[in-house]
Amino acid sequence: MEVLVTGGGGFIGRYIAEQLIARGDTVSIFARGDYPELKKIGIRSIRGDLTDSEAIRQACAGMDIVYHIAAKPGVWGSWESFYQPNVIGTENMIAACRSQKVPKLIFTSSPSVVFGNRSHEGVDESVPYPKKYENFYSHTKAIAEQKIIQANDANLLTVSLRPHLVIGPRDPHLIPRLIQRAISGKLIQVGNGENRIDLTYVEDAARAHLLAADSLRPGSPTAGSVYFISQGEPVNLWEWIQELLNKLGLPPIKRKISLSAARMIGASMEFGYGLFRIKGEPRMTRFLACELAMSHYYDISRAKQDFGFEPRFSMKEAVDKLLASLELKM
DSSP states (O other), X not given: OEEEEETXXXXXXXXXXXXXXXXXXXXXXXXXXXXXXXXXTTOEEEEOOTTOHHHHHHHTTTOSEEEEOOOXXXXXXXXXXXXXXXXXXXXXHXXXXXXXXXXXXXXXXXXXXXXXXXXXXXXXXXXXXXXXXXXXXHHHHHHHHHHHHHHOSSXXXXXXXXXXXXXXXXXXXXXXXXXXXXXXXXXXXXXSSOOEEOOEEHHHHHHHHHHHHHHOOTTOTTTXXXXXXXXXXXXXXXXXXXXXXXXXXXXXXXXXXXXXXXXXXXXXXXXXXXHHTOSSOOSOOHHHHHHHHSOEEEOOHHHHHHHOOOOSSOHHHHHHHHHHHHHHHO
């Protein structure tokens, strides 16, 4: 197979590219940066931006499959800064696939597209999109996901995957930020500490993409569908964080704050950052407060049924691998 992975130099994208090359596919990545370490294992690097429709069109030439992983993540920023790469970039990718007659397009979405500041406890893909969003990332990814679903037809088979809170070696976002806040003494428990969440080990998240792509064919249940992906072992968020900190020899969490208080602080920070155009992200937002205090874990039985996804790693194995990679850096 000739395969293109957008965002192939990023966290999930790199694992997908590596798994593809390991099984014998010819892999190219489309990214803004250059990745010499990927070139060493036979992966071709194409530099470009998602908003450049012609660059994407050229990158898709001759491809059998496109994995569209690249996006702008985050809890803060302008609408346009998220809309351009996440929505316009996805529109460009769909158009490029059609123009170049690429038969399969696999999209990386997020469970946050359906998280409307209400606890999700074992819900499946029938849960609707919320009427209102407090986070531009979630909103723009929801728009992009719907465009992917609507694009599915006999000429372009599409599927959307929603891996939840991906962890593992080379994670540049979630766990490093958590550790940094713990070291600086700024990590505060939000809520009563009883909320449960899903996590996804990165190797399993990547493999789910390959399985979904392999199952895409006319008339298959995968075509035009969305799927939650995780290890299928929900954990108590704050107990899990505390255990992780203990194993790393980091200070325990000593302070707590209610969800309502955290949302008030988040709203104030959002207002101040917006008014004074402060660079960077606020330490708290309304959306983040809800993510930290509410339960959000999902039923992955549909992915198991439709394309045979089964996590290869238990949560304990995933955490052990994560810890081993972190201890090498600390």
